[in-house]
Amino acid sequence: MGIDPRAVSGFSSVAHAYERGRPSYSDAAIARLVDGLDLTADSSVLDLAAGTGQLSRLLRGRVGCVVAVEPMSAMRSRMRASLPDVTVLDGTAEDIPLADREVDAVVVGEAFHWFETTTATQEIARVLKRSGGIALLWNTPTWTVESHPWLDALRRRLAPHKRAAGAYPAGEGSWQTAFARTGLFEPLQHVEALHEQTLGRNDFLAQIASWSWMANLGFDQRQAALDDIDVLVRGHESIAIPYRTDLHLARRRTTQR
Numbered sequence: 001m002g003i004d005p006r007a008v009s010g011f012s013s014v015a016h017a018y019e020r021g022r023p024s025y026s027d028a029a030i031a032r033l034v035d036g037l038d039l040t041a042d043s044s045v046l047d048l049a050a051g052t053g054q055l056s057r058l059l060r061g062r063v064g065c066v067v068a069v070e071p072m073s074a075m076r077s078r079m080r081a082s083l084p085d086v087t088v089l090d091g092t093a094e095d096i097p098l099a100d101r102e103v104d105a106v107v108v109g110e111a112f113h114w115f116e117t118t119t120a121t122q123e124i125a126r127v128l129k130r131s132g133g134i135a136l137l138w139n140t141p142t143w144t145v146e147s148h149p150w151l152d153a154l155r156r157r158l159a160p161h162k163r164a165a166g167a168y169p170a171g172e173g174s175w176q177t178a179f180a181r182t183g184l185f186e187p188l189q190h191v192e193a194l195h196e197q198t199l200g201r202n203d204f205l206a207q208i209a210s211w212s213w214m215a216n217l218g219f220d221q222r223q224a225a226l227d228d229i230d231v232l233v234r235g236h237e238s239i240a241i242p243y244r245t246d247l248h249l250a251r252r253r254t255t256q257r
């Protein structure tokens, strides 16, 4: 199976909006990742499905070298321009362009739900050194209507588009079962950490435009939704979004079952 067609169309043209609007990750989660996988200035890390380099940016100063793999050329170009010390390669999770046992860790931010879980898990295990490990991260907004009074209206306006996009290839937690079934990794450890992103109104709109299911709408439909959200948040020139970063860590099994 190749890359999901909704990911191809949804991420091919949003690199600018992505860089502008998407959140980074909690410092505490990154510290826990580095610590939990014993990464040092000698370690090599693969940022898989790297987007415009959100995780590469946080890890490059803390480890020996970062290699990024990303299938969308516009995302790769952005990353190369802003992170010249990161090697950026074209590739997918199901066919990683690295040799066997090449890296100490593979990190995946906001993307594992797009992968064909079994094939990607096998590929990740293949490129990891014997004692290597994986880190999977997701950000979930923890905002409420009390903190963001326009949130219900925003959800009502966008929910039909999100529903119509359908489930992710490995969404709704089903990836955990398929991941465990490969027997290639020790049990996953889950860590949660909180952080906050503060955005200008136009950057907030860029974040919404960068969501794949928004990018996949026809131009008129997308613009109408963005115009409505613009009206909803008018008067809020600075928008703070609280997030929970979920970090899942696991070591590669040294003896395969």
Ligand SMILES: C[S@@+](CC[C@H](N)C(=O)[O-])C[C@H]1O[C@@H](n2cnc3c(N)ncnc32)[C@H](O)[C@@H]1O
Binding pocket: 002, 003, 004, 007, 011, 022, 048, 049, 050, 051, 052, 053, 054, 055, 069, 070, 071, 072, 075, 091, 092, 093, 094, 108, 109, 110, 111, 114, 115, 116
């Ligand atoms: C939501 S973005 C995450 C980007 C970045 N890692 C971050 O932390 O924000 C998802 C990324 O996954 C990539 N992607 C989707 N399916 C993929 C696959 N099968 N293999 C590798 N990358 C994939 C997309 O091109 C996109 O850049």
